[in-house]
Structures are given as C-alpha cells and as structure tokens.
Amino acid sequence: xxxxxxxxxxxxxxxxxxxxxxxxxxxxxxxxxxxxxxxxxxxxxxxxxxxxxxxxxxxxxxxxxxxxxxxxxxxxxxxxxxxxxxxxxxxxxxxxxxxxxxxxxxxxxxxxxxxxxxxxxxxxxxxxxxxxxxxxxxxxxxxxxxxxxxxxxxxxxxxxxxxxxxxxxxxxxxxxxxxxxxxxxxxxxxxxxxxxxxxxxxxxxxxxxxxxxxxxxxxxxxxxxxxxxxxxxxxxxxxxxxxxxxxxxxxxxxxxxxxxxxxxxxxxxxxxxxxxxxxxxxxxxxxxxxxxxxxxxxxxxx
Amino acid sequence: xxxxxxxxxxxxxxxxxxxxxxxxxxxxxxxxxxxxxxxxxxxxxxxxxxxxxxxxxxxxxxxxxxxxxxxxxxxxxxxxxxxxxxxxxxxxxxxxxxxxxxxxxxxxxxxxxxxxxxxxxxxxxxxxxxxxxxxxxxxxxxxxxxxxxxxxxxxxxxxxxxxxxxxxxxxxxxxxxxxxxxxxxxxxxxxxxxxxxxxxxxxxxxxxxxxxxxxxxxxxxxxxxxxxxxxxxxxxxxxxxxxxxxxxxxxxxxxxxxxxxxxxxxxxxxxxxxxxxxxxxxxxxxxxxxxxxxxxxxxxxxxxx
Numbered sequence: 099x100x101x102x103x104x105x106x107x108x109x110x111x112x113x114x115x116x117x118x119x120x121x122x123x124x125x126x127x128x129x130x131x132x133x134x135x136x137x138x139x140x141x142x143x144x145x146x147x148x149x150x151x152x153x154x155x156x157x158x159x160x161x162x163x164x165x166x167x168x169x170x171x172x173x174x175x176x177x178x179x180x181x182x183x184x185x186x187x188x189x190x191x192x193x194x195x196x197x198x199x200x201x202x203x204x205x206x207x208x209x210x211x212x213x214x215x216x217x218x219x220x221x222x223x224x225x226x227x228x229x230x231x232x233x234x235x236x237x238x239x240x241x242x243x244x245x246x247x248x249x250x251x252x253x254x255x256x257x258x259x260x261x262x263x264x265x266x267x268x269x270x271x272x273x274x275x276x277x278x279x280x281x282x283x284x285x286x287x288x289x290x291x292x293x294x295x296x297x298x299x300x301x302x303x304x305x306x307x308x309x310x311x312x313x314x315x316x317x318x319x320x321x322x323x324x325x326x327x328x329x330x331x332x333x334x335x336x337x338x339x340x341x342x343x344x345x346x347x348x349x350x351x352x353x354x355x356x357x358x359x360x361x362x363x364x365x366x367x368x369x370x371x372x373x374x375x376x377x378x379x380x381x382x383x384x385x386x387x388x389x390x391x392x393x394x395x396x397x398x399x400x
Numbered sequence: 401x402x403x404x405x406x407x408x409x410x411x412x413x414x415x416x417x418x419x420x421x422x423x424x425x426x427x428x429x430x431x432x433x434x435x436x437x438x439x440x441x442x443x444x445x446x447x448x449x450x451x452x453x454x455x456x457x458x459x460x461x462x463x464x465x466x467x468x469x470x471x472x473x474x475x476x477x478x479x480x481x482x483x484x485x486x487x488x489x490x491x492x493x494x495x496x497x498x499x500x501x502x503x504x505x506x507x508x509x510x511x512x513x514x515x516x517x518x519x520x521x522x523x524x525x526x527x528x529x530x531x532x533x534x535x536x537x538x539x540x541x542x543x544x545x546x547x548x549x550x551x552x553x554x555x556x557x558x559x560x561x562x563x564x565x566x567x568x569x570x571x572x573x574x575x576x577x578x579x580x581x582x583x584x585x586x587x588x589x590x591x592x593x594x595x596x597x598x599x600x601x602x603x604x605x606x607x608x609x610x611x612x613x614x615x616x617x618x619x620x621x622x623x624x625x626x627x628x629x630x631x632x633x634x635x636x637x638x639x640x641x642x643x644x645x646x647x648x649x650x651x652x653x654x655x656x657x658x659x660x661x662x663x664x665x666x667x668x669x670x671x672x673x674x675x676x677x678x679x680x681x682x683x684x685x686x687x688x689x690x691x692x693x694x695x696x697x698x699x700x701x702x703x704x705x
Contacts, residue, residue, distance in 0.1 A: 235411065235414060238411055238414075238415060239414065239415045239418040239419075243415075243419060243422075243681055243684070244640075244644075244677075244680050244681055244684045246644060246646055246647075247646065247661060247676070247677055247680050247681075248422075248677065248681075250646065250661065250662070250665065251423075251426065251661075251665070251673060251677050252426070254665040254673070255426050255427070327540060331542050334542050334544075335542060335543070335544065335647055338542075338544045338647065338650070339646070339647070339650060339662055340666070341665075351542070351544070354542075354544060354545060354548060355544075357548070358548060358651070361548065361551060361552060361556060361563070362556055365552045365556060368545070368548040368549075368552065369549070369552070371545075372541075372542060372544075372545030372548065372549065375541075375542050375545065376537075376540055376541050376542070376545065379540040379541075379542075380536065380537070380540040383536060383539065383540050384536075
C-alpha cells in the first residue's frame with residue numbers, strides 16, 4: 099500500500115521538478131554566477147546595439163521636456179521611462195549610449211594593457227637575466243605611481259578624448275599584468291615539457307608563444323575580468339571630473355557630474371548612471387572571482 | 401637585511417627619478433612649456449620672457465638638472481591662480497586633506513576591524529557572507545556615486561547633514577565615510593585572513609584548554625598576533641587615501657589637495673599641478689619603501705626571495 103508521503107512525493111511539485119531533472123540544473127547552475135553573467139550580457143548587447151535599442155536619440159535635447167521624473171513618479175511619462183536630464187534628453191537612452199563608451203574604453207584598455215603585459219611577462223619570465231631585471235624595474239616604477247592623480251594629469255595634458263583616456267589607462271595598467279603573469283611564466287618554465295621543447299630544438303620565440311603562452315591565458319582571463327570593472331570605474335571617475343569623453347556624448351561619469359547640480363530637485367539624474375556602473379562592476383568582480391575558482395586549479399580547494 | 405634595504409632604496413630612488421622625468425617630459429611633450437606655464441592671458445612678449453626665465457633656450461639635460469635642483473631646494477615655482485609659491489598653497493590645503501583622511505581611516509577601522517574579526521571567528525556564517533558583500537560593494541561602487549547617494553539621502557531627503565563644504569563635524573561625516581568605504585574592503589579582508597591565520601595556531605588551542613574566555617582568546621591571543629599586517633596595511637592605506645581624495649573632495653567641495661589638483665588643472669595652473677603630483681608621488685613611494693622594509697624586518701622570507 100502506498101502511504102501518503104510517497105503519494106505526495108509522486109504528485110508533489112518537488113517530485114515533478116525532480117522528475118524533470120530541475121535539481122540537476124540547479125546543482126549545475128548554483129555554482130555559476132547566472133545573474134552577473136546575464137547582467138554583463140545585457141550590458142554588452144546594449145553597448146553594441148545602442149543605436150537600435152535606445153528609445154530616443156541620446157543627444158537630442160528638448161528643453162520643454164527638461165527634468166522629467168521617472169515614469170512612476172508624478173509628472174513622469176512612459177515615453178521617458180527613467181526621466182530626462184536638464185536639457186530634456188532621455189536618460190535611459192543616454193545610459194544605453196554610455197554603455198557603448200564604457201565597454202569600448204574598458205575592452206580596448208584591457209586588451210592593449212593585456213597584450214603589453216603578456217609580452218613583458220613572457221620576455222621577462224622566460225629570458226630572465228638583464229631583460230628580466232630591466233622590465234621588472236620599469237614595472238616597479240609604474241606600479242609605485244599614484245594611479246588616479248597621474249591619470250588625471252596625463253589626460254589633462256593630452257586633452258580629454260576617448261583615445262587619450264585609453265592611452266593613459268593602458269600606460270598605467272600594463273605593469274600589473276606583467277608582474278603577476280611573470281610569476282606564472284616562472285612556474286611554467288620549470289615544467290618538463292619546456293625542457294623537452296628545448297631538447298627538441300624549439301626556438302625561444304616558439305617556446306614562449308606555443309608552449310608557455312597557452313598556459314598563461316587562463317590567469318590572464320581571470321585578471322582581465324577583474325580589471326574590466328576597475329577600468330570602468332577609472333573611466334567613470336575621469337568623466338566625473340570632466341576629463342572624460344567630452345560632452346555632449348553620454349559617459350556615465352559625466353552624467354552623474356551633471357546631475358550633481360540638480361541634486362535637490364531631480365535626484366534621479368545622479369542615481370541611474372551610478373547604479374549602472376555598480377551593476378556592471380559588481381558583475382565583473384563576481385564573475386572574475388568565480389573564474390578564479392574554476393579556471394585556476396590552485397584556488398579550487400579554497 | 402642590509403642588502404635588501406639597499407636594493408629597495410635604489411629602487412625607490414629610481415622610481416622617484418622616473419616620476420620627475422615623466423612630469424618633466426609631460427610638460428614639454430604637451431607643446432610649448434612656456435605657454436603652459438605662463439598665465440593663460442599672457443602676451444607673446446611675456447611668453448618669450450618666460451621662455452628665457454625657465455631656461456628653455458638651454459640644452460634639455462641642463463633644463464632637467466635645473467628642474468631637479470629646484471625641487472631639491474623645495475622650489476616648486478609660482479602658482480598663477482593664487483599668486484603665491486606653489487608649496488605655500490599646498491601647505492595651506494594639506495591639513496584639510498589630513499583631517500579628511502584621518503576621519504576616513506577612523507571609519508575604516510571602526511567598521512573594518514570588528515567585521516573582519518567577527519567574520520574570522522564565525523567563518524561561513526551569515527555574518528561572514530554579509531561582510532564579504534559589504535566589502536565587495538565598497539570595491540565595486542564608484543566613489544563619486546557613494547558620495548552623491550549619501551548626499552541625496554542625508555542632505556536632500558533627511559536634511560540631517562550639510563551637502564558640501566567644510567566647517568563643523570557634520571560636514572566631515574559624509575566625505576569621511578565615502579572615502580573610508582573604498583578602503584574598508586581591504587582592511588576587512590586582511591583582518592579576516594590574518595585572524596584566521598592566527599586562530600589556527602597551537603597556542604590558541606592551549607589558551608582554550610587553559611580555560612581562557614572566548615573574548616580573551618580572540619582579542620588577547622589571536623588579535624594581537626594578527627595586528628602586524630593590519631597596522632602596515634593601515635599605514636599604506638592612509639597614504640593611498642591622501643592620494644585618493646581627488647574624487648571625494650570634488651564631490652563634497654572639500655578644500656583639500658585633491659580639489660586643489662582639479663582646480664589647478666582647470667585653471668591651467670601647471671606649476672601647481674606639477675607641485676601636487678610630485679609631492680604626492682614622493683609620499684607614495686616613500687611609504688611603499690617604508691612598508692616593504694618593515695615587512696622584510698618582520699618576515700625574513702621576503703629578504704631572500
């Protein structure tokens with residue numbers, strides 16, 4: 099005879115879900131940071147397809163619609179979901195447009211700084227000797243400089259533009275990759291397969307590119323994900339100070355800075371851009387932490 | 401040990417030299433330094449006069465030599481905007497930044513230390529997880545936004561605190577917390593990990609067996625031993641704070657060094673910018689050196705690596 103518990107188990111929701119294998123999915127995805135991943139995906143899609151996604155032109159101003167509140171507040175309309183700024187521009191569209199700038203700067207900076215850093219790490223770690231000494235001293239110098247102040251001065255002297263922000267952040271960013279990846283190269287260099295490659299007569303370039311490089315890709319990806327967030331914050335901070343992509347283009351930092359003047363009557367001007375930065379950066383950090391645990395065997399036990 | 405200290409001293413000297421070269425080059429790369437250094441409304445004759453006065457007609461290595469000699473004498477040039485020697489302007493603003501950074505440090509330790517200790521004592525509890533999220537937030541939030549949000553909540557909606565400026569202790573609360581939060585993450589994580597380290601030792605078990613109270617074990621036996629890295633990190637963070645006040649001071653209109661740099665940049669007052677950057681970098685490099693030597697003194701493994 100079937101007792102009640104079995105019956106409940108058979109027809110109950112838990113049972114149904116279990117039959118559908120949902121617990122397996124949850125088990126598998128419970129470890130994966132789904133929400134940060136989706137948020138980043140949304141960010142990238144917004145950034146790439148900004149033109150088609152944005153409901154309005156982010157640069158189009160209409161003073162008669164200036165400082166409209168978000169749609170749920172009195173006076174807000176569903177035409178401008180998150181309200182409008184002091185020039186009557188749609189904030190949602192500007193946020194989406196700002197995503198393009200943030201993603202572009204962050205991606206290019208991380209890629210360029212990464213390439214320089216990887217090259218320096220390979221040369222320094224594998225060749226050793228005076229190359230190592232020289233490159234690491236240069237790294238020390240770059241890493242011992244106060245980041246934000248030097249960035250501000252560099253951008254101020256070069257003149258605020260997208261290219262100059264990228265140059266500045268690459269100049270200040272590559273040393274971090276070089277330093278950490280060099281340690282990895284030193285560790286990999288001890289491996290038997292490198293000795294064998296040397297015996298087989300591989301050139302130094304070939305060993306560095308074909309044998310060592312593939313092994314430092316994982317640590318690089320982890321660092322790059324974590325750095326993505328930092329670069330976005332650095333870019334936003336420069337924009338906030340008025341040293342970012344020049345107006346009227348919508349950078350998240352400059353949107354917050356503009357909003358500061360209207361903080362008493364229209365608080366939402368400052369809230370949205372910061373919220374966007376927070377979500378993206380938090381996602382990068384969570385995803386980076388997760389990657390660190392899953393891509394790097396050293397951390398698997400922790 | 402002496403060899404290590406010597407090595408680090410040479411390294412720091414090189415870093416200092418590099419910073420001066422970079423600043424020196426920057427001013428020259430960006431066009432005519434005389435135009436940059438002259439007041440924005442200078443006539444061509446005045447600019448020519450400036451060129452001669454700055455020695456720009458001399459060979460570049462002599463220019464650099466003079467530049468270094470001037471710095472060594474504490475002569476950072478004249479600020480146009482304030483019409484005073486740059487160093488004097490800097491000295492006037494510095495106490496304000498010290499006050500802000502000091503208060504921020506106070507917040508950091510006041511919250512960071514207890515959260516770190518409790519997280520270590522109750523590993524993997526809800527409190528530990530909360531501490532982790534709190535620290536992660538501090539790292540993921542842009543400083544200017546934290547400042548603006550505090551402003552909206554406490555100044556605009558609640559009306560408890562003044563929005564910006566300097567004056568009573570009430571003016572200090574929001575900027576200090578804003579600046580402190582970004583550094584809280586580092587202190588919390590460090591406190592947690594060094595407490596976990598300290599709690600793992602045999603003498604902790606011994607103390608427990610002897611019947612020392614829980615508070616005594618945690619605070620007297622473990623925390624005291626976990627304190628060394630925390631103090632060094634704290635000192636280092638304090639200097640980072642001095643250098644990291646740019647955003648906070650801009651948001652809250654706090655008349656310190658960070659605000660000064662931004663004001664100087666927008667007034668194109670380059671002698672003053674140069675002065676602030678050089679002094680900031682000197683501080684930074686010096687404290688890094690000090691902390692490294694202190695670490696090597698405490699942990700012999702570093703000396704031989």
